[in-house]
Amino acid sequence: xxxxxxxxxxxxxxxxxxxxxxxxxxxxxxxxxxxxxxxxxxxxxxxxxxxxxxxxxxxxxxxxxxxxxxxxxxxxxxxxxxxxxxxxxxxxxxxxxxxxxxxxxxxxxxxxxxxxxxxxxxxxxxxxxxxxxxxxxxxxxxxxxxxxxxxxxxxxxxxxxxxxxxxxxxxxxxxxxxxxxxxxxxxxxxxxxxxxxxxxxxxxxxxxxxxxxxxxxxxxxxxxxxxxxxxxxxxxxxxxxxxxxxxxxxxxxxxxxxxxxxxxxxxxxxxxxxxxxxxxxxxxxxxxxxxxxxxxxxxxxxxxxxxxxxxxxxxxxxxxxxxxxxxxxxxxxxxxxxxxxxxxxxxxxxxxxxxxxxxxxxxxxxxxxxxxxxxxxxxxxxxxxxxxxxxxxxxxxxxxxxxxxxxxxxxxxxxxx
Numbered sequence: 001x002x003x004x005x006x007x008x009x010x011x012x013x014x015x016x017x018x019x020x021x022x023x024x025x026x027x028x029x030x031x032x033x034x035x036x037x038x039x040x041x042x043x044x045x046x047x048x049x050x051x052x053x054x055x056x057x058x059x060x061x062x063x064x065x066x067x068x069x070x071x072x073x074x075x076x077x078x079x080x081x082x083x084x085x086x087x088x089x090x091x092x093x094x095x096x097x098x099x100x101x102x103x104x105x106x107x108x109x110x111x112x113x114x115x116x117x118x119x120x121x122x123x124x125x126x127x128x129x130x131x132x133x134x135x136x137x138x139x140x141x142x143x144x145x146x147x148x149x150x151x152x153x154x155x156x157x158x159x160x161x162x163x164x165x166x167x168x169x170x171x172x173x174x175x176x177x178x179x180x181x182x183x184x185x186x187x188x189x190x191x192x193x194x195x196x197x198x199x200x201x202x203x204x205x206x207x208x209x210x211x212x213x214x215x216x217x218x219x220x221x222x223x224x225x226x227x228x229x230x231x232x233x234x235x236x237x238x239x240x241x242x243x244x245x246x247x248x249x250x251x252x253x254x255x256x257x258x259x260x261x262x263x264x265x266x267x268x269x270x271x272x273x274x275x276x277x278x279x280x281x282x283x284x285x286x287x288x289x290x291x292x293x294x295x296x297x298x299x300x301x302x303x304x305x306x307x308x309x310x311x312x313x314x315x316x317x318x319x320x321x322x323x324x325x326x327x328x329x330x331x332x333x334x335x336x337x338x339x340x341x342x343x344x345x346x347x348x349x350x351x352x353x354x355x356x357x358x359x360x361x362x363x364x365x366x367x368x369x370x371x372x373x374x375x376x377x378x379x380x381x382x383x384x385x386x387x388x389x390x391x392x393x394x395x396x397x398x399x400x401x402x403x404x405x406x407x408x409x410x411x412x413x414x415x416x417x
Contacts, residue, residue, distance in 0.1 A: 032302010
């Protein structure tokens with residue numbers, strides 16, 4: 001199968017090529033070995049290539065990622081996901097968010113399904129110290145034998161402690177399955193009782209139990225529910241990142257099997273350069289009835305090539321102050337233009353504006369984990385310039401002399417010889 005190989009190579013070059021748009025485009029490609037094991041089965045090892053790309057505007061984020069597996073001598077497309085997030089401006093510490101996803105999973109011919117889901121969240125932010133959120137939504141899977149729809153509600157909280165971010169979530173899942181009472185031959189089938197669980201077609205052992213039967217003879221409805229509580233910590237120091245998470249699933253014994261009651265996992269990332277990292281991780285994940293996936297153990301080791309560092313999770317935080325800026329530099333290029341470089345980590349957007357841009361905000365490009373730059377035609381002389389992070393207030397860049405402006409407050413003075 002040469003087509004998947006060619007597609008993977010082409011997509012890799014596209015993702016790692018520099019982007020020139022004003023919006024932030026972040027991309028990565030992960031490649032390595034994944035080992036998985038279901039309870040009672042022989043461990044399986046595969047080689048995986050997983051590209052991803054993310055497009056960020058101040059209040060809009062779009063992302064796509066997928067993976068391909070090398071099994072034996074053939075490449076197999078494993079899954080793909082498109083997602084989007086729309087944020088509102090922060091008003092009195094509150095911010096809204098709409099999230100949508102569309103995904104396809106294809107692990108083998110017996111496990112192929114699609115899903116679309118949407119969710120709305122309300123965030124309450126406490127500057128850079130933390131925040132809480134509540135939300136709810138619905139998911140609609142296709143080609144899953146035991147699930148027709150999933151209602152999701154939940155909430156979470158996060159806080160920063162030094163270089164670490166701590167977060168916790170509580171999520172309640174309510175599954176519904178509507179099934180025909182007659183099979184393809186017209187034979188009437190029983191909907192069962194609540195004490196007769198309906199096992200997942202994938203063999204995960206997780207079950208959905210029957211709670212009601214319609215009075216009509218055309219279908220019956222089965223329902224199930226459980227709740228997940230999960231905590232995670234992400235710690236970054238220099239070129240090293242460590243993420244750990246653990247969770248517990250609440251529910252009746254006919255809704256939650258013992259192999260999905262509790263889980264834990266961890267990932268370590270060592271950045272060899274600003275664009276290349278070694279990734280190692282492992283742990284256990286619970287069953288996912290909405291995708292037909294069983295509980296399993298896993299371990300992975302590989303390399304990540306990143307045009308810019310893509311965070312594992314994105315939390316809508318309040319704007320950072322310029323105290324987070326480690327370095328601000330302006331230097332001339334041979335073309336007669338000026339290159340503005342800002343070194344700051346933990347932000348999603350960096351912008352500058354000044355009299356040289358008619359006070360129009362210009363977005364800097366991310367060039368590494370904490371490096372941003374932009375090249376501009378700036379004439380010789382003294383210019384006014386301001387800088388902001390993540391849509392925050394416009395302030396004078398650090399290290400430059402300032403003066404008071406009647407409209408913009410303090411502005412930096414940039415001298416171009």
